[in-house]
Amino acid sequence: MVEFRYRTDEVNEQPSVTLDSFLDQSNSTAVRLEPDDDARALLPFLDRLALIEIAFPKYRDGRGYSSARILREAGYKGELRAQGDVLVDQIAFMRRCGFDSFAPEGSLNPADVDAAFARYDHVYQGAADAAVPVWKLRHG
Amino acid sequence: MYQYDTYDQAIVDARVEEFRDQVRRRLSGEMTEDQFKPLRLMNGLYLQLHAYMLRVAIPYGTLDSRQMHLLGHIARKYDRGYGHFTTRQNIQYNWIKLEECADLLAELAQVEMHAIQTSGNCIRNISSDQYAGAAADEVADPRPWAELLRQWSTFHPEFSYLPRKFKIAVIASPEDRAAMRLHDIGIELVKQDGVLGGRVFVGGGMGRTPMTAPEINPFVRAEDLLSYVEACLRVYNRYGRRDNIYKARIKILVHEIGADEYRRQVTQEFAHVKTLGIDPPLAEFDRISAFFAPPAFETVSDDIDRSDPDFAVWLDQNVKPHKQAGYAIVNISLKPIGGIPGDASADQIDVMADLAKQYSFDELRVTHAQNIVLPHVAKRDLYAVWQRLNVAELADANLDLISDIIACPGLDYCSLANARSIPVAQKIATRFADMERQRDLGELKLKISGCINACGHHHAGHIGILGVDRKGVENYQLTFGGSGAEDVSIGKIIGPGFSEDGVVDAVEKATEVYKSLREGDERFLDTYRRVGLEPFKEAIYG
Numbered sequence: 001m002v003e004f005r006y007r008t009d010e011v012n013e014q015p016s017v018t019l020d021s022f023l024d025q026s027n028s029t030a031v032r033l034e035p036d037d038d039a040r041a042l043l044p045f046l047d048r049l050a051l052i053e054i055a056f057p058k059y060r061d062g063r064g065y066s067s068a069r070i071l072r073e074a075g076y077k078g079e080l081r082a083q084g085d086v087l088v089d090q091i092a093f094m095r096r097c098g099f100d101s102f103a104p105e106g107s108l109n110p111a112d113v114d115a116a117f118a119r120y121d122h123v124y125q126g127a128a129d130a131a132v133p134v135w136k137l138r139h140g
Numbered sequence: 141m142y143q144y145d146t147y148d149q150a151i152v153d154a155r156v157e158e159f160r161d162q163v164r165r166r167l168s169g170e171m172t173e174d175q176f177k178p179l180r181l182m183n184g185l186y187l188q189l190h191a192y193m194l195r196v197a198i199p200y201g202t203l204d205s206r207q208m209h210l211l212g213h214i215a216r217k218y219d220r221g222y223g224h225f226t227t228r229q230n231i232q233y234n235w236i237k238l239e240e241c242a243d244l245l246a247e248l249a250q251v252e253m254h255a256i257q258t259s260g261n262c263i264r265n266i267s268s269d270q271y272a273g274a275a276a277d278e279v280a281d282p283r284p285w286a287e288l289l290r291q292w293s294t295f296h297p298e299f300s301y302l303p304r305k306f307k308i309a310v311i312a313s314p315e316d317r318a319a320m321r322l323h324d325i326g327i328e329l330v331k332q333d334g335v336l337g338g339r340v341f342v343g344g345g346m347g348r349t350p351m352t353a354p355e356i357n358p359f360v361r362a363e364d365l366l367s368y369v370e371a372c373l374r375v376y377n378r379y380g381r382r383d384n385i386y387k388a389r390i391k392i393l394v395h396e397i398g399a400d401e402y403r404r405q406v407t408q409e410f411a412h413v414k415t416l417g418i419d420p421p422l423a424e425f426d427r428i429s430a431f432f433a434p435p436a437f438e439t440v441s442d443d444i445d446r447s448d449p450d451f452a453v454w455l456d457q458n459v460k461p462h463k464q465a466g467y468a469i470v471n472i473s474l475k476p477i478g479g480i481p482g483d484a485s486a487d488q489i490d491v492m493a494d495l496a497k498q499y500s501f502d503e504l505r506v507t508h509a510q511n512i513v514l515p516h517v518a519k520r521d522l523y524a525v526w527q528r529l530n531v532a533e534l535a536d537a538n539l540d541l542i543s544d545i546i547a548c549p550g551l552d553y554c555s556l557a558n559a560r561s562i563p564v565a566q567k568i569a570t571r572f573a574d575m576e577r578q579r580d581l582g583e584l585k586l587k588i589s590g591c592i593n594a595c596g597h598h599h600a601g602h603i604g605i606l607g608v609d610r611k612g613v614e615n616y617q618l619t620f621g622g623s624g625a626e627d628v629s630i631g632k633i634i635g636p637g638f639s640e641d642g643v644v645d646a647v648e649k650a651t652e653v654y655k656s657l658r659e660g661d662e663r664f665l666d667t668y669r670r671v672g673l674e675p676f677k678e679a680i681y682g
Contacts, residue, residue, distance in 0.1 A: 035382075060178070060261070062301025066377045069298055073416060089162070089179055096297035115161075120154050122147045124291040126418045127298065134147040135291070135420035138427065 004091075004113055005101040007079055012051040032083075039067035046076045054099070056084035065097045072098035072128035088112045092119065098128035141204050141503060142287050142431045144252045151294070152249045155256055159183050160242035167239065182300070184258030185241060189555050192236040195258040196248060200268035200286040200310070201229030201506040203253075205497035208504055210251045212489035218244050223489060225474060225482040227546060227597055228307070229267050229506040230258060234553050256294060261302045263293035263373070267309045269317045270505040273432060274515040276463040279331050282312040284429040285338075285365065288420065292366050299373050303380035304388035306373070307345075310338075319508055319600055319624035321353045322346055324390045325372060327365070336362045342372055342402065343394030346594035350630045351391040354399040356406060364410075366419045371410035375402065435501035440466035440518045451526050453575070454537040459522060462515075470500070470514040470525060471507075473536040473544060477569045480562050481547040482510030484534075491532040499525050508597075508624075509546055509585075511539065541578040542586055542651070543569040546597050550590030550607065551614075557590035559607025559614035560640075564588055567644045572651075581651055584664045585623070600624035602665040603650065604631040605643055616643035620650070620668050620676065627665075634673055635681055646680045653679045 002011065016030035019037045022045075030051035033039060042052065052071060054064040068080055079101055082094050086104035091113060094102070102108075123131045144152070159179075166176040180186075184195035196211070203211075211231055215223045218240055219233040226232055236244070248254055257264055266286040273281045289308060293299070299306070309320045312329035320326035326341040337359045344353030360368045376390045379397075394402045442465060446452040460469040472492060474482050484492070492512055496504045499521045500514035507513060517525055529535040538544045545568065548554065550561030565588055572578050587601030591608070598604030604619035615637040622631030638646055651664070653676050658667045668676070 060301055061382055062261075062299070062303075063378055063382075065298045065301065066374055073412070087175070090301070093295070093297040093300055119158055120151060120295070122151055124151070124294050125296055126416065133420075134151075135424040137147065138145070139421060139423045 002081065002101050002103045003108065004110075005079075006095070007100050009079075012079060014051070016051060016053045033064070033067055035061050035063040037067070039070045042071065043074050046071070046074060046078075049076070049078050051079045051081060052076065053081045053083050053103075056082060056086055059085040059087050059090055065093065068094070068097040068099055069128045088116050092116045096123070096127040096129045096131065141202060142199075142283075142428065148291075149249075149252070152252070152254045152256070155183075155254060156242060156245045156249050159245060163238060163242050178260065182257065182260040182262065183245075184255035185236070185238075186259060187555070188234065188553055190553070191234065192238055192241070193232055193234050193553070194236045194241065194244065194255060195226070195230050195232045196253060196255050197258050197265045198230050198253075198506050199290050200266055200272070200283050201270055201508075202268075202272070202283060203504050203506070204502045205493040205504070207251045207253055208489060208493035208496065210247065210253070212486040212493065214244060214247065215486040215489060221486050222483055223486070224480070224549065225484065225506050225510050225512070227508045227510060227548075227595065228258075228265055229270070229508055230265055231506070232549075234549070259305070260300075261304050261306075262300045263296060263302075263306045263308065266290050266293070267307070267318055267323070267508060269311045269313060270507040270513045271317060271460070271469055271515065272312070272505075273434065274462050274464075274467075274469050275313050275315075276461060277315055278312040278463075280312045280329050280336055281429070281432050282310040282329055283432050284425060285327070285329065285362075286310045287428050287431075288366065288425065289369070292369075292418075299377060302373070302377055303382045304385070304390075306376075306390065308369070314626060316624070316626040316628070317507075319597070319628075321628045322350075322597075322600060322624055323353065325369060326353050327369075330359065332359050338362065338365050338368075340368065340372070342406075343391040343399070345389050345391045346597060346599045347389065348386055348592040348594070349389075349392065350594065350599040351395060352628045352630065353391070354394065356399060356403050362425075363419055363422070364414060367414045367416070368406070368410050370418060371406050371413045374409050374413070375405045379405075434464070435503075435516055437464045437467060437516070438518070440520055442466055442519055444519050444522060448523070450530075451523055454526055454535055455522065457537040457541070457579070458539045464516070466519055468517055468519050468522060470517045470522070471539045472512040472514065472529060472534050473538050474511050474534075475538055475544050475569065476533060476536050477543055477573045478566050479569075481545050481565050484512075488532050488534055491528065491534065495525055495528055509544065511544070537575065538578060540583045540585065542572050542581055542584040543578060544585070545569060546585075546587040546601070548589050548591075548596035550588075550596075554590065554595075556593055557607070558592075558609035559590045559616065561588045561590040561596055561607060564605060564607070564616065564640055564643060567640070568647055571644055571648060581654070582663055584651070586647070587622075597624060598622070599630045600628075601631055602663070602668070603647060605647075608637065610637065614640060616640065618643060618646055618650075618680075620673065621665065623665060632673070634677060649679045650676050
């Protein structure tokens with residue numbers, strides 16, 4: 001279940017399929033990537049996808065962060081959902097990598113989530129979000 | 141010295157408050173220790189055998205007197221009066237209370253310091269050459285690049301949950317004083333046709349599978365360096381092994397797929413990453429570089445009065461040439477005979493801070509060999525500096541000698557250790573307490589680790605000692621032939637291990653073999669490399 005969503009479009013109700021089955025018959029609009037799936041396999045199909053769900057079986061496994069950025073860097077505009085072992089202390093990094101919805105397995109306190117997003121006013125590096133790195137602010 | 145602007149300060153202040161909140165949730169029971177562990181680790185807080193240990197970052201080992209004084213203050217107020225300088229050019233405190241930790245970090249933040257990313261599977265504190273800005277052989281000051289990397293890597297959203305920890309070193313001299321090729325990424329700044337760039341090595345490291353990093357790119361243009369490093373990290377984050385913690389470092393990935401294949405993947409990723417605009421403009425590099433401009437050196441005499449013989453000994457051993465005429469680099473040994481390598485009392489920390497303020501343009505450095513450097517001391521002031529160090533018991537003249545031992549905290553403190561390191565270091569230093577004997581042996585880098593994780597850099601020791609647990613008894617293996625310098629190599633185990641006293645005897649025998657076989661100016665390492673293990677083995681086990 002999606003607990004936190006930061007998009008205004010309609011939720012895609014179609015169940016997501018695995019990468020393999022998507023590549024077999026790519027008429028689905030929702031796909032799910034496991035940590036060891038190559039996100040770049042989806043690049044030819046980004047236009048027709050409305051939802052890409054990236055699984056985090058363990059929060060320690062950070063491959064999904066790179067998958068998310070690769071998809072956003074390739075111009076993917078649809079929903080990018082982090083699903084699984086998603087904790088409040090990772091959620092701000094995830095959003096910076098381009099995730100815009102979160103389906104944590106455990107429940108998260110919405111106030112804590114808001115606080116996590118509001119914690120840092122500045123970032124040092126560019127990523128897949130709109131945050132402007134401080135080196136850009138320093139030099140107008 | 142780099143100085144924070146309001147952006148840097150805001151980020152560090154926010155981190156303190158975030159950590160305060162995490163500690164509060166832990167203390168109230170809202171969070172379990174399991175949930176808290178990765179969070180505290182990301183902030184350098186380890187639960188050790190007896191208490192919490194906090195590791196404070198000293199970016200590229202550079203700090204000023206105000207920061208050094210605060211480190212002394214923290215030792216007094218939050219610890220038992222000591223700080224322990226580490227091989228990562230950081231400082232650790234061994235007796236920290238969880239409830240006080242956020243206040244401690246808030247005090248650090250007031251002097252532009254933090255504990256961000258001093259542990260955890262993220263990009264750690266960037267290390268560098270302790271002689272940066274003072275060494276005659278550097279092509280540029282490496283610290284602006286280290287600072288750029290520090291900022292880029294701080295809270296990097298993509299690389300905070302890497303397969304394993306990640307260490308980067310930047311140097312700018314052909315002489316490697318930072319064990320650059322034993323890092324996950326080592327960068328040597330070089331000039332090609334007058335243009336500055338980085339020679340990039342990837343996949344070095346110690347631990348249970350020691351490897352020296354192969355060269356992945358002979359020349360990355362300076363303006364591409366961050367993108368290139370980002371590409372290196374992305375390939376690692378995606379393809380580094382996560383099935384086995386002992387095979388998760390980047391060295392294993394580079395080794396398993398081969399340097400050529402890794403290079404090919406990085407080249408491909410870099411071509412993409414470079415289009416993202418993550419490299420700051422030259423103006424930002426210039427802004428940072430301005431903080432590292434040379435201090436206002438005066439025209440002073442090169443003459444030194446050597447009439448005090450004790451001073452002369454220290455001068456010859458611990459003072460190194462500076463690129464500026466009339467100045468010198470002072471090494472302060474934290475290796476008194478019988479002491480704990482890298483430890484300094486709060487009072488000693490204050491003395492070193494005062495000396496830096498008065499005599500070294502307010503600058504200090506921490507070395508990976510766990511010593512302190514005053515980088516810019518006028519030669520006319522050397523005697524006064526030495527006298528003050530002498531009073532503070534900081535004037536041991538043993539830089540790079542056999543008693544200048546690197547040792548990890550070992551089983552006396554560390555929850556990972558299998559054996560004690562500190563007592564072995566103390567016994568060896570005491571055995572060789574006669575300074576004339578040490579000087580006769582010359583440069584001999586002895587490094588001790590209390591477990592296979594190799595925090596004491598034993599693989600890089602001319603003589604290395606590894607403590608292991610053999611059926612409940614501490615046992616020490618000897619390795620010879622390692623080096624963390626530009627002639628980098630991994631030491632080889634010489635044979636069966638020894639008891640604590642046995643290993644001290646074996647080291648002594650090895651030095652006797654060296655003395656009988658050395659030719660000309662050969663160091664222990666040179667003789668060993670020339671004659672091989674056999675004569676040593678015969679004397680030790682024969």
